Amino acid sequence: MALCATLLLATLLQGPLVGLLDAPTVRTGATVFVAICVQALPFLVLGTLLSGVLAAWVSPAVLRRVLPTRPALAVPVAGAAGLVLPGCECASVPVARRLIGQGVPEAAACAFLLAAPAINPVVLVATAVAFPDHPEMVGARLLGSAATAVGVGWLLTRVGRPGWIPARLRHPPPDDGTPRWAVFSETVRHDVVDAGGFLVLGGLAAAAFTVLVPRSWVDGLAGHVVLAVAVMALLAVLLALCSEADAFVAASLSALPLLPRLVFLVVGPAVDVKLVALQAGTFGRAFALRFAPLTFVVAVSCAVLAGLLVFGGTG
Amino acid sequence: MTRDTQHVLLVLVGGVLIKIVLDGSYLRYVRPWSATPVLVVGVVLVAVALVALVRDLRGRSPSTGDHGHDHHPEGRAGPAAWLLVLPVLALLLVVLPALGSGALAGFGARAAPTVATPADEPLPPGEAPALGLLDVVSRTSADPHGPVTEREITVTGFVAPSVATGAGGADGPDLARLVISCCAADASAVRLHLADPSGRLAGVVPGGAEGDRWVTIRGRVVAGTGTPADGHVPTLSVTAWWPIATPDPVYEY
Numbered sequence: 001m002a003l004c005a006t007l008l009l010a011t012l013l014q015g016p017l018v019g020l021l022d023a024p025t026v027r028t029g030a031t032v033f034v035a036i037c038v039q040a041l042p043f044l045v046l047g048t049l050l051s052g053v054l055a056a057w058v059s060p061a062v063l064r065r066v067l068p069t070r071p072a073l074a075v076p077v078a079g080a081a082g083l084v085l086p087g088c089e090c091a092s093v094p095v096a097r098r099l100i101g102q103g104v105p106e107a108a109a110c111a112f113l114l115a116a117p118a119i120n121p122v123v124l125v126a127t128a129v130a131f132p133d134h135p136e137m138v139g140a141r142l143l144g145s146a147a148t149a150v151g152v153g154w155l156l157t158r159v160g161r162p163g164w165i166p167a168r169l170r171h172p173p174p175d176d177g178t179p180r181w182a183v184f185s186e187t188v189r190h191d192v193v194d195a196g197g198f199l200v201l202g203g204l205a206a207a208a209f210t211v212l213v214p215r216s217w218v219d220g221l222a223g224h225v226v227l228a229v230a231v232m233a234l235l236a237v238l239l240a241l242c243s244e245a246d247a248f249v250a251a252s253l254s255a256l257p258l259l260p261r262l263v264f265l266v267v268g269p270a271v272d273v274k275l276v277a278l279q280a281g282t283f284g285r286a287f288a289l290r291f292a293p294l295t296f297v298v299a300v301s302c303a304v305l306a307g308l309l310v311f312g313g314t315g
Numbered sequence: 316m317t318r319d320t321q322h323v324l325l326v327l328v329g330g331v332l333i334k335i336v337l338d339g340s341y342l343r344y345v346r347p348w349s350a351t352p353v354l355v356v357g358v359v360l361v362a363v364a365l366v367a368l369v370r371d372l373r374g375r376s377p378s379t380g381d382h383g384h385d386h387h388p389e390g391r392a393g394p395a396a397w398l399l400v401l402p403v404l405a406l407l408l409v410v411l412p413a414l415g416s417g418a419l420a421g422f423g424a425r426a427a428p429t430v431a432t433p434a435d436e437p438l439p440p441g442e443a444p445a446l447g448l449l450d451v452v453s454r455t456s457a458d459p460h461g462p463v464t465e466r467e468i469t470v471t472g473f474v475a476p477s478v479a480t481g482a483g484g485a486d487g488p489d490l491a492r493l494v495i496s497c498c499a500a501d502a503s504a505v506r507l508h509l510a511d512p513s514g515r516l517a518g519v520v521p522g523g524a525e526g527d528r529w530v531t532i533r534g535r536v537v538a539g540t541g542t543p544a545d546g547h548v549p550t551l552s553v554t555a556w557w558p559i560a561t562p563d564p565v566y567e568y
Contacts, residue, residue, distance in 0.1 A: 024417030035344035035499035197395035245497030251428035
């Protein structure tokens with residue numbers, strides 16, 4: 001009913017809405033917004049499909065056998081699992097949520113959440129293609145992102161509190177005789193509805209920043225490495241690019257040294273406005289408000305250290 | 316949001332994804348390889364919504380990890396789910412155009428990264444072969460006196476105000492195209508300066524409110540341009556041009 005009313009109202013207001021799009025900035029922002037939705041929805045649904053498979057066919061007992069019992073060991077193992085899942089950040093959120101539902105320790109699920117979009121083969125190949133003159137960028141990105149995932153995971157085993165994630169997320173689907181395919185279908189449907197709206201919210205924010213952030217932010221930063229690192233870390237959060245595309249954007253900012261661009265590549269897949277919205281919707285606001293700043297600080301530190309180590313300087 | 320509304324909304328989202336692939340408009344937003352994933356996901360969304368609808372009608376209760384959880388009883392979704400209406404409206408009612416010169420104002424103004432090209436890469440055969448702007452810029456970046464400067468070429472783009480910075484006699488506007496590597500959110504610009512030694516460019520001005528002005532231009536790259544000195548924007552000395560409709564796909568990749 002309410003949906004009908006919304007659609008009817010929008011149809012009636014179509015004229016003024018289209019008129020609003022006459023402004024080039026609004027039109028560009030609207031197109032960027034739709035592009036983010038069209039690009040990210042398939043990855044989100046891929047994540048919910050994996051989540052559905054986990055819910056329907058992978059019992060908590062199986063996961064317990066695969067993962068080490070000690071969280072401190074489970075964190076790097078879960079992080080390494082991210083190496084083989086060719087998804088981007090939108091896909092890993094529903095999967096991590098379902099891992100928690102199937103009894104995986106939160107710290108390990110979060111290590112997977114951070115590792116999967118950052119260090120999978122597709123992203124590493126894209127990075128190599130985007131930086132043909134600097135192959136060391138691939139190793140630096142792998143190192144920085146892996147350190148971020150494991151570092152945040154280990155920190156969570158020390159400082160994490162059970163109350164950060166709602167208890168309802170920790171229960172696998174009840175075995176009430178529902179056929180497995182129906183559990184699968186309902187999990188996919190439910191996860192898309194739950195997360196989709198937040199993905200759209202994140203897409204709105206990212207589109208707005210994409211048209212509003214002036215290029216002058218990155219011009220003239222070349223001589224100021226510390227400032228450049230700060231600006232690029234902030235840009236990674238605001239622009240919320242897919243991890244498959246961010247290397248090309250970093251490559252296009254060729255006036256900057258390698259170190260700030262590496263920070264952009266390590267921070268982006270770990271924390272950005274789209275991801276924070278998705279995580280708030282999936283794991284609850286209490287979790288997202290703590291996880292985002294923690295991840296941001298760890299990611300910037302790991303990226304700077306990895307860069308200094310691999311480039312032997314600011315690059 | 317009630318379960319029934321969720322089902323209708325998912326059918327709408329899935330349906331709109333299927334529609335933009337079938338009518339080709341998805342190329343305004345993402346790269347060609349996205350056709351299959353977008354189509355498959357559209358079908359999946361419609362399918363899971365229909366499965367849930369049928370099972371609800373037959374009185375089978377939903378079963379997920381959140382079964383009976385506290386704050387959304389009876390399978391209701393939070394208010395954020397309503398935001399899924401936005402992309403549906405944007406794609407169904409307000410058919411959004413592809414990015415064009417409007418994107419050159421913001422972050423999209425930065426130059427696209429060049430692709431690795433051997434300095435002596437020969438041009439395609441034929442008279443005035445058609446090259447992408449990114450290809451031209453990559454070739455001059457590899458060698459500003461290379462094969463690309465030795466023959467006439469044909470290039471396509473929209474007319475944009477000049478950002479001429481260096482030498483090369485760029486007295487005309489720029490020819491620009493947007494390059495996307497994943498979706499339109501990461502678009503960046505690739506440009507050529509247009510030099511007009513024989514006065515043929517009268518009427519080649521940037522498009523106004525009615526939309527971008529797309530042209531195909533024949534000419535020769537001025538040797539020694541497209542270097543760091545001019546911001547990797549080569550100069551093309553124009554010998555002929557003709558207007559064209561917006562190309563499909565509208566971006567370079």
